[in-house]
Amino acid sequence: MNRDALNHKTPWRVAARRWYLVPGLPLVLYFALPLGTLLNRPVAVAQAVLDRQVRHSLLLTFACAGGATLVGIFFAVPLGYAIARRRLLLARVWMALVDMPLILPHPVAGIALLLLLGRDGWVGGLAAHLRLTFVDNPAGIAAAMLFVSCPFLVHSCRDGFRAVDPRFEQVAQSLGCSGWQAFRRVSLPLAWPQILSGAILTFARAVAEFGSLVILTYNPRVISILIYDRFSTYGVSYALPVAGLLVVFGFLIIWGVSTLEGVPE
Amino acid sequence: MSVEGGPARAARLELRELMAYAGGTHPDPEQPQYRSRQTFLRTAPPRGFQLGPLDMDLPAGSFAGVLGPSGAGKSKLLETIAGLHPAHSGAIRVDGRDVTYVPPQQRGISMVFQEPLLFPHLDVAANLGFAPRARSGGAAGVKPGTRGGPHFEGEELHELAEALGISGILSRRVGSLSGGQRQRVALGRALWRRPRILLLDEPISALDDEAAAQMLELLRNLHRQWGMTVLQSGHRRSDIQGVEPLYCIDQGRVRPAGA
Numbered sequence: 203m204n205r206d207a208l209n210h211k212t213p214w215r216v217a218a219r220r221w222y223l224v225p226g227l228p229l230v231l232y233f234a235l236p237l238g239t240l241l242n243r244p245v246a247v248a249q250a251v252l253d254r255q256v257r258h259s260l261l262l263t264f265a266c267a268g269g270a271t272l273v274g275i276f277f278a279v280p281l282g283y284a285i286a287r288r289r290l291l292l293a294r295v296w297m298a299l300v301d302m303p304l305i306l307p308h309p310v311a312g313i314a315l316l317l318l319l320g321r322d323g324w325v326g327g328l329a330a331h332l333r334l335t336f337v338d339n340p341a342g343i344a345a346a347m348l349f350v351s352c353p354f355l356v357h358s359c360r361d362g363f364r365a366v367d368p369r370f371e372q373v374a375q376s377l378g379c380s381g382w383q384a385f386r387r388v389s390l391p392l393a394w395p396q397i398l399s400g401a402i403l404t405f406a407r408a409v410a411e412f413g414s415l416v417i418l419t420y421n422p423r424v425i426s427i428l429i430y431d432r433f434s435t436y437g438v439s440y441a442l443p444v445a446g447l448l449v450v451f452g453f454l455i456i457w458g459v460s461t462l463e464g465v466p467e
Numbered sequence: 468m469s470v471e472g473g474p475a476r477a478a479r480l481e482l483r484e485l486m487a488y489a490g491g492t493h494p495d496p497e498q499p500q501y502r503s504r505q506t507f508l509r510t511a512p513p514r515g516f517q518l519g520p521l522d523m524d525l526p527a528g529s530f531a532g533v534l535g536p537s538g539a540g541k542s543k544l545l546e547t548i549a550g551l552h553p554a555h556s557g558a559i560r561v562d563g564r565d566v567t568y569v570p571p572q573q574r575g576i577s578m579v580f581q582e583p584l585l586f587p588h589l590d591v592a593a594n595l596g597f598a599p600r601a602r603s604g605g606a607a608g609v610k611p612g613t614r615g616g617p618h619f620e621g622e623e624l625h626e627l628a629e630a631l632g633i634s635g636i637l638s639r640r641v642g643s644l645s646g647g648q649r650q651r652v653a654l655g656r657a658l659w660r661r662p663r664i665l666l667l668d669e670p671i672s673a674l675d676d677e678a679a680a681q682m683l684e685l686l687r688n689l690h691r692q693w694g695m696t697v698l699q700s701g702h703r704r705s706d707i708q709g710v711e712p713l714y715c716i717d718q719g720r721v722r723p724a725g726a
Binding site (some may be wrong): 264 | 535587588
């Protein structure tokens with residue numbers, strides 16, 4: 203028997219070399235199969251696009267999630283950088299605070315935000331003087347999304363900057379860059395793939411948010427609340443097409459952004 | 468080499484009673500440049516490695532050397548001169564002007580590190596031309612508010628690359644370069660700024676014998692043609708042959724060779 207065939211072509215040997223698929227593939231299937239059941243009525247899913255309420259809800263959801271992600275990037279990048287470079291006292295306390303939304307049940311987050319941003323809350327009361335309300339307003343939706351999803355972004359930023367050798371910034375400064383220029387031209391581009399990866403995760407988590415929104419801003423209805431509303435009022439057959447549509451759009455957006463921007467696979 | 472002129476003029480470098488600590492704090496609250504680096508918990512000089520007090524005097528246009536074993540403080544000394552590491556006391560003067568508290572980007576000093584540390588997200592040409600462009604077209608110097616000196620333009624980048632023997636790799640990613648090529652790019656990147664003072668932190672320690680010999684020859688030629696003040700460190704006498712003046716450093720203390 204050919205020795206190469208014995209070493210490389212035997213199905214068992216090929217399978218053994220791809221051992222990682224044995225636990226990996228079932229996990230992917232575990233994700234894919236439930237999502238597939240949401241798409242088992244493709245015509246109804248397609249017709250859901252024609253539903254004005256669904257379209258409006260999808261647009262609102264993606265706009266608020268995108269807004270929350272952009273605001274998150276603005277704040278999380280400097281914070282992640284400061285923590286990664288150990289320029290903050292008690293950095294572990296800061297990180298523990300940032301991580302708190304991850305451990306809180308989301309309705310608890312909603313209650314906390316309602317107490318702060320509601321008309322009787324001190325931020326909500328101040329905002330009311332500026333004619334800005336958070337309750338039942340897109341601003342409240344974005345605020346809740348930011349609260350529950352931004353920890354992912356801070357983690358990504360911190361890890362991204364940690365992976366960049368701080369001596370690169372020293373080199374840039376020795377070449378005439380100010381501290382800000384060294385950050386903008388060296389550290390930020392090098393950490394950017396990981397920051398973007400965190401931004402996608404943040405966006406996805408924001409789109410999926412439900413628990414805190416039910417309490418803070420039930421209306422206008424984002425897609426998660428609309429699906430729940432239709433499910434509880436009319437049953438699963440009314441909720442299914444909207445859920446299927448969310449799956450399609452969500453996949454296209456996440457896949458498209460990560461492909462275009464070169465997020466590491 | 469066809470790149471004419473080099474820096475506007477070489478500068479004299481003086482270090483007077485210079486001291487620094489490895490902990491990296493600056494105790495002088497009157498110096499605004501470094502106030503932001505302090506935390507209120509770290510105002511006393513930290514324990515650990517102490518550099519100096521030391522005195523050095525490098526005439527303009529000299530090719531000086533610092534010789535010392537690993538861990539003697541060579542890198543810390545060069546980083547302190549470049550402004551990347553705060554001085555604790557004493558003075559660093561460039562042509563008589565005290566730059567001890569001047570930010571690194573305004574000192575007119577470039578440094579080549581022991582490792583090339585090329586920016587991995589840029590190709591060779593972008594690494595070479597990385598230094599920010601001058602805001603004014605004046606001569607290279609350490610004037611406050613300027614961002615380094617004048618810079619090579621388009622064609623000059625190719626001429627610089629040719630002088631360094633890297634003109635064929637300008638479009639390559641830095642990850643694919645050999646050790647010698649990397650160090651040449653790092654040298655070119657520092658020269659692009661046309662510094663008045665060039666600090667070389669063991670530039671050949673990571674190179675094989677042949678690449679090290681080529682690099683030393685290149686450094687000599689560049690110094691001869693450009694005339695900038697150079698301070699090179701090394702841990703073997705053969706790495707820094709023919710330098711004048713030569714200093715020895717051990718445990719942070721510097722003395723002239725032969726003293």
